Amino acid sequence: MNKMNKYALNIILILISNFIFSPALLAKEYLSPEELEKWFNSDEEYPASKVNEGELSFITANTKKNIFGSVITIHVDQHSIDEGWTTLTQCYSNLDPVPRTAVVYRKNLIKDLKVLSSKNIKTTKVSGNKVFLNDVRKKASLCIGATARNFYQNEDKSFSLVNGPYHRKFLDGYYPYHLKLNIHYSPKLKFSFNLPKQQPGFIVKQDSNSLLIDTVFEGRLKTEFRFNLIN
Numbered sequence: 001m002n003k004m005n006k007y008a009l010n011i012i013l014i015l016i017s018n019f020i021f022s023p024a025l026l027a028k029e030y031l032s033p034e035e036l037e038k039w040f041n042s043d044e045e046y047p048a049s050k051v052n053e054g055e056l057s058f059i060t061a062n063t064k065k066n067i068f069g070s071v072i073t074i075h076v077d078q079h080s081i082d083e084g085w086t087t088l089t090q091c092y093s094n095l096d097p098v099p100r101t102a103v104v105y106r107k108n109l110i111k112d113l114k115v116l117s118s119k120n121i122k123t124t125k126v127s128g129n130k131v132f133l134n135d136v137r138k139k140a141s142l143c144i145g146a147t148a149r150n151f152y153q154n155e156d157k158s159f160s161l162v163n164g165p166y167h168r169k170f171l172d173g174y175y176p177y178h179l180k181l182n183i184h185y186s187p188k189l190k191f192s193f194n195l196p197k198q199q200p201g202f203i204v205k206q207d208s209n210s211l212l213i214d215t216v217f218e219g220r221l222k223t224e225f226r227f228n229l230i231n
Contacts, residue, residue, distance in 0.1 A: 055174065055219035055220050056217060056218070056219035056220055056221055057217060057218050057219055058199065058200065058201025058202050058215060058216070058217045059176060059201055059216040059217060059218065060200045060201045063176055063178075063216055066094060067094060067176045067177075067178055067216075068092070068093070068094045068095065068096070068168055068175065068176070068177060068178070069092070069093050069094060069177065069178030069179065069180070070090055070091060070092045070093070070177075070178075070179060070180070071090070071091045071093075071180040071182070072088060072089070072090045072091075072163075072179070072180070072181050072182065073088060073089045073090075073182040073183075073184070074086050074087070074088045074148075074161070074163075074181070074182070074183050074184070075087045075088070075184050075185075076151055076161060076183065076184070076185040076186055076189065076227075077186050078186060078188070080151045080186070081151075081159065081186065081188065081189070081229075084149050084150075084151050084152050085147050085148065085149050085151070086147070086148055086149075086150060086151050086161070087145075087146075087147050087148075088145070088146055088147070088148055089116065089143060089144065089145050089146075090143070090144050090146075091116075091117075091141065091142070091143040091144075092141060092142045092143075093141045094139065094140075094141075095121075095133075095136050095140040095141065095142065096136070097136050097137050097138050097140065098133075098136050099134070099135060099136075100132070100133065100134050100135075100136075101132075101133050101136060102130045102131065102132045102133065103130065103131040103133070103142070103144070104129065104130050105129045105130070105146070105148075106129065107128070107129045109148060109149045109150070110129050110146050110147070110148050110149075111146065111147050112145070112146055112147045113126050113128075113129065113131065113144065113145075113146045114126060114144065114145050114146070115131060115142070115143070115144055116143040116144060116145050117141075117142075117143045118133075118140075118141065118142045118143070119139075119140060119141045119142075120136070120137040120138065120139055120140035120141070121133050121134070121135065121136050121137070121140050121142060122134050122135035122137075123135070124142070131144060150162055150163055154226075157228075157229070158192065158226055158227065158228050159189065159226070159227045159228070159229070160224050160225065160226055160227075161183065161185075161224070161225040161227070162222070162223065162224050162225075163181075163222070163223050164220070164221055164222035164223055165220040165221060165222050166179055166217075166220070166221045166222075166223075167219065167220045167221065168218075174218040174219050174220075175218065176216055176217070176218055177216070177217055177218070177221075178215075178216045179213070179214075179215050179216075179217070179221070180212070180213065180214050181211075181212070181213040181223070182210065182211070182212055182213075183210060183211040183212075183213075183225060184209060184210045185209055185210070185211075185227060186209070187209055187230075188229060188230055189209075189227040189228065189229060189230065190227060190228050190229075190230050191206060191211065191225070191226075191227055192226040192227060192228055193225075193226050194211075194213075194223065194224065194225045194226070195223065195224045196221075196223070201215060201216060201217065202215045202217070203215065211225065
């Protein structure tokens with residue numbers, strides 16, 4: 001893989017960090033199967049579940065060390081069920097060294113954005129839906145906290161937690177992305193299924209009221225985790 005010129009631009013938008021949330025849907029609003037299918041098979045940043053098979057590839061070789069990655073922890077509680085908002089933390093590691101850059105989240109679908117910690121980054125500043133970084137050095141890391149609107153109710157009364165597309169892209173090429181996703185959900189919910197389905201390179205482990213997803217991929221990854229209320 002050719003090395004990109006990381007210093008060619010004064011400001012580079014971090015596409016690698018694209019943890020972008022679904023549109024502003026309250027938990028009590030609905031999406032039809034047709035609407036979900038449209039999103040599944042498009043490049044739109046729209047709720048929910050199938051990934052673009054033509055671009056996405058899971059990596060099964062041992063390539064997790066020293067590559068860009070993020071660990072995301074999401075909490076789904078009663079407020080999520082009622083209003084569609086979840087709380088999360090996202091920690092990035094092995095950020096590319098650049099003079100200045102910004103981590104950008106979907107506007108109107110993120111709030112209470114704050115920097116929890118950083119390493120090998122001279123300064124950080126939060127403004128609206130962006131986190132600006134100055135003087136990012138090798139082996140830099142960043143942890144943020146936020147509230148996100150990415151949980152909604154389906155027509156059949158089930159609930160979907162949707163995220164993506166996750167991707168790390170520069171110009172026309174996709175680069176490896178190591179994602180760990182920890183989901184902790186209310187005891188009032190029962191996990192039903194996930195998309196993409198578990199497969200080599202996309203591992204899903206279920207515990208009591210929690211899910212752990214570990215994947216390394218290239219391309220664009222969209223995810224859906226389906227839940228039902230326990231009567």
